[in-house]
Amino acid sequence: QQQVKQSPQSLIVQKGGISIINCAYENTAFDYFPWYQQFPGKGPALLIAIRPDVSEKKEGRFTISFNKSAKQFSLHIMDSQPGDSATYFCAASKSHGQNFVFGPGTRLSVLP
Amino acid sequence: EAGVAQSPRYKIIEKRQSVAFWCNPISGHATLYWYQQILGQGPKLLIQFQNNGVVDDSQLPKDRFSAERLKGVDSTLKIQPAKLEDSAVYLCASSLVGIHGGTNEKLFFGSGTQLSVL
Numbered sequence: 067q068q069q070v071k072q073s074p075q076s077l078i079v080q081k082g083g084i085s086i087i088n089c090a091y092e093n094t095a096f097d098y099f100p101w102y103q104q105f106p107g108k109g110p111a112l113l114i115a116i117r118p119d120v121s122e123k124k125e126g127r128f129t130i131s132f133n134k135s136a137k138q139f140s141l142h143i144m145d146s147q148p149g150d151s152a153t154y155f156c157a158a159s160k161s162h163g164q165n166f167v168f169g170p171g172t173r174l175s176v177l178p
Numbered sequence: 179e180a181g182v183a184q185s186p187r188y189k190i191i192e193k194r195q196s197v198a199f200w201c202n203p204i205s206g207h208a209t210l211y212w213y214q215q216i217l218g219q220g221p222k223l224l225i226q227f228q229n230n231g232v233v234d235d236s237q238l239p240k241d242r243f244s245a246e247r248l249k250g251v252d253s254t255l256k257i258q259p260a261k262l263e264d265s266a267v268y269l270c271a272s273s274l275v276g277i278h279g280g281t282n283e284k285l286f287f288g289s290g291t292q293l294s295v296l
Contacts, residue, residue, distance in 0.1 A: 072220075098283050109182070109269050109287025110221065155220050159283055165234065166211065166285065168220035 070158050072169030079176050085143040087172045089156035092137065093165075096158040099132065101141045102168070104153045110168075113154070114141070146176045180204065182288035184270050190294045196258035199291045203251070203272030209233075210247055211285065212255050213269040221269055227253065260295045267292050 071090045079085045089099075100115035116123045116130040116139065123130045129142040143150055153173050159166040183202040191197050203210050209228055213221035224243065226234040229250035238245070242261070247253040257264055267290040273283060 100284070102285075107289065109271070109289050110285075111287065112284050115284070164226075166223060166226070166283070168213075168222075170220045171218075 070156055070167050070169040072156050072172060074172060075170070076173045077175070079146045079174065081146065081148060081176055081178050083146050083176075085146045085150070085174055085176070086140060087154055087156070087174075088138065088140045089169050090136075090138045091158050093158070093160075094137070095160050096165075097161055098159045099130070099139050100157050100159075101128075101130065102155045102157060104155065104171075110155055143174075146174075148176045148178050150174060151176050182270055182272055182286050184268075184288035184291055186291055187289070188292050188294075190296065191260055192296050193262055194259040196256065197260055197293060198257075199255045199268050199270075199293075201253045201255070201270030201288060203253070203270070204286055207272035207274055207286070208250075209273045210253050211271040211273075212245055212253070213271065215267045215269055215290070217266070224255070257293075260293075262295050265293060265295045 073088050097118055101113045102110035103113045104110040114125050114128045114130055116132050118134050121132050127144045132139045151174055153171045155171045156169040185200050189197055211226050212224040214224050215221045224238045225245045227247040230247050243257055245255045269287055269290045271285040271287045273285050
């Protein structure tokens with residue numbers, strides 16, 4: 067029940083295209099859903115996050131869509147750029163950072 | 179603002195040896211996490227500290243792993259004895275969030291220690 071499932075495992079997108087990564091969770095006690103971006107040799111860095119009281123959050127080219135009833139959330143990267151090539155992790159936690167769990171990751175490659 | 183500092187950056191040991199990793203979180207961050215990231219997988223939480231107390235160590239293999247956070251600042255993670263399957267990147271993260279207050283759950287990660295057990 068602590069798991070976060072993520073798909074696809076890898077994704078190849080042309081420059082300018084839309085990248086979509088999906089995640090699902092089971093534990094209804096989770097109330098914070100971030101996405102982290104990780105480049106090789108670096109630790110993950112927060113990209114964008116959402117709480118269950120809203121269905122969508124947008125920051126620049128990055129959008130989270132959240133479906134509370136389905137217990138699913140997704141990351142959309144608009145106008146994907148080669149610099150977006152990285153591994154993306156969805157995550158979930160309970161209040162105050164408890165039980166902070168990560169999905170298995172999606173390796174995104176944006177072709178020039 | 180200085181980030182989360184970790185050392186060493188790389189470590190190669192033989193199985194059954196011991197190893198220790200060090201983490202210095204961002205100043206003022208109450209919560210500190212140690213994660214294990216095996217190649218091609220997402221980070222797996224090993225232990226979470228709130229100040230110098232343990233909040234969650236349910237996934238820490240306590241027969242070989244230990245961690246401490248003296249004075250609520252720096253932390254060390256130790257493995258003794260190491261096994262081949264311990265080969266991974268060990269990530270330290272910190273956040274401002276406190277158990278009894280605050281809602282800023284953003285985790286700041288260090289670059290990690292890459293451990294190879296031969």
